[in-house]
Amino acid sequence: MPSTGARLGAPAVDDVEKFEEPPAALGGPNRPVPPAGRAPTLNRLLRDRFWLLVPLLALLATAIAAVHVRRVSLWVDEAYTVSVATRSLTDIWRMVHTIDVVHALFNTALHPWFAVAGVSEITVRLPSLLAVGIATAGVMVLARRLFGSSIAVAAGLIFAVLPRVTWMGIEGRSYATTVAVAVWWTVLFVGVLRRPRWYGYLGYAVVTAVAGSLNIFLVLLVGAHGLTLLLDRRLRWRRTFWTWLAAAAIGVLGAAPVLLTAAGQSAQIGPTRYGPLGYLRSVVVNQWFLGDTPTVYLAGGRVLDGGGSGVWKLAAVGLALLCWALIAYGLLAAGSVTARPAARDVPEPRVLLVAWLVVPTVILVGYAMLGSTPIYNPRYLSYGAPAVAILTALGLHTLITRPAAVSRRRTVGAIAALAVIALAVPVYASQRTPTAKSGADWAGAAAFVAAQRTLGSEGVYFAPRSATATDSTSGTTSRTLATIYPDAVAGMRDVTLVSTPAADANLTGRSLSLAAARPRLQGLDDVFVVRRADYPSDQRTTDERVLAGAGLTRRAQWTGPLNTVEVYRRG
Structure with a gap:
């Protein structure tokens, strides 16, 4: 004392x-x-x-x-x-x-x-x-x-x-x-x-x-x-x-x-x-x-x-x-x-x-x-x-x-x-809410993808953060899902990937536009489309035309506060 x-x-x-x-x-x-x-x-x-x-x-x-x-x-x-x-x-x-x-x-x-x-x-x-x-x-x-x-x-x-x-x-x-x-x-x-x-x-x-x-x-x-x-x-x-x-x-x-x-x-x-x-x-x-x-x-x-x-x-x-x-x-x-x-x-x-x-x-x-x-x-x-x-x-x-x-x-x-x-x-x-971190809903998106997977040939399209006017982009995409929940998309073909972030020594890597990657859609039975909920509507329409042209039709959809996931299947 x-x-x-x-x-x-x-x-x-x-x-x-x-x-x-x-x-x-x-x-x-x-x-x-x-x-x-x-x-x-x-x-x-x-x-x-x-x-x-x-x-x-x-x-x-x-x-x-x-x-x-x-x-x-x-x-x-x-x-x-x-x-x-x-x-x-x-x-x-x-x-x-x-x-x-x-x-x-x-x-x-x-x-x-x-x-x-x-x-x-x-x-x-x-x-x-x-x-x-x-x-x-x-x-x-x-x-x-x-x-x-x-x-x-x-x-x-x-x-x-x-x-x-x-x-x-x-x-x-x-x-x-x-x-x-x-x-x-x-x-x-x-x-x-x-x-x-x-x-x-x-x-x-x-x-x-x-x-x-x-x-x-x-x-x-x-x-x-x-x-x-x-x-x-x-x-x-x-x-x-x-x-x-x-x-x-x-x-x-x-x-x-x-x-x-x-x-x-x-x-x-x-x-x-x-x-x-x-x-x-x-x-x-x-x-x-x-x-x-x-x-x-x-x-x-x-x-x-x-x-x-x-x-x-x-x-x-x-x-x-x-x-x-x-x-x-x-x-x-x-x-x-x-x-x-x-x-x-x-x-x-x-x-x-x-x-x-x-x-x-x-x-x-x-x-x-x-x-x-x-x-x-x-x-x-x-x-x-x-x-x-x-x-x-x-x-x-x-x-x-x-x-x-x-x-x-x-x-x-x-x-x-x-x-x-x-x-x-x-x-x-x-x-402590599921989307507490700026509305991030990747866990829900990953759970939906895992629930929708089949035994067929599968691909995934990670859309860019926003529309791009070029055939390729090095900007942010929805590939975040594959980084933090890799099991959800394990074994899927990444249809737009050009180079990984590790290969490019950055945080984003490089991706093709979906239109430029259209040949990669051939032979896929299912394609999962992951993109922001506020993705530009005109670019969304362009992507949907590419998928329809490849013989793929939307069968299921999940929407979160920040992202959406759509499942396109052949036939």
Whole structure:
């Protein structure tokens, strides 16, 4: 138990184990301290059982994210992961020189996993599910070092239910892994400052290089760490700062090959340019309190709400407002006493966490608004979720422990905690619908194809994303189905394929138009036509004429929110 003179974020002694309970500053300078041995039962339980709670909450977070992992259809972003990670290492190396270097490290790491486990909803998403658990443990460890066990446990629970976290847990991309790296990287940052050792700074440099190679936007967290030191008068311009700066510079140089290559591939990322209100909405709500949604975006600006009643929209806004209010309350109320670390060079925790949220966001949004390339996307800053969770927990704890009538403050705190969970539930439910990922319905399409197959000679036509005026195209097609659900079309002749994505060292490959591929339809008893629901009607008519000219007649059809599948049979 720290003394009444303890300051926010400052261990009273070197031993972290003795800095367990939240500092007195959280409850105001006049908050009474219970005599030794008479700490509140809950606080004592959290302190004594903390290291048991860490793996339990990590498993809980993974379990929450894993619900309906097989129900939600894989989508195009996950198809890119599968497409790249299932190639040979030589093909991966060829491709990243021209495209997708931003995911090269993650995809390469998954290569042996897919070689052993195969491709399914579970195998594609299992690495992210495990990363969510690892990140939860990191959130708890970091929050305990900064504020104590009570806030650490609350932060772990809040992190586990944040919509961005529950979304990334079933997203077969690098986002969950990035969050895990970010939080443990920051744990290392705080630890190195508390106990400066050469091997600690070396480890920081190594992790910086790995972080920048894993996700080019994660390197912006270096700026947050640096700003934290610059704003602390005790650490600014001292040996600690210069040593950290050298370690950070070495790490960034280690990631430089990936960063420079990615700069030349910037057209691949951030395709959307928002207006000022769009950026504000994305930062305040989408970035951490929503995740991607069931909304289907069709050609011509048409939008379909695939989330049923749309309650999740209001819930996401309500959750964002509540959490931002708790964050503001925690920062202002808990900041009545200035932090002063007693023994070691420890960064002021509120500054560290706010910088974590602000620095990457300001840099990325500012560049997107002022630069020539709109590189911003809310998911790119998912790694700020740990800071959101810890600051929300700080606000909730401050609300409960500020001097006031005991029954009133506990009631208000309980209501706020329950409201966080209640508002997260509709968003969570929208993420677990079959077409939760931007209306992706590939699982339904694959099931229909599998049910309609016969023993005859079969072919499949993967239509382009939109009509093309040439006989061949290197653009996106509906071949995504074959990438993420290969069993559904195994053994079928791909009637328009010219070269695979692996052969072309890109993400799309090259295809003929159906008219140019008409000779390939000869001898096929059945042809499955897979195309977007918003495929141009004039091109659809042209395709139907080609199929009819080859003696094929439409016999069955399946329609989803994003794609359609038609079965053409001979005779």
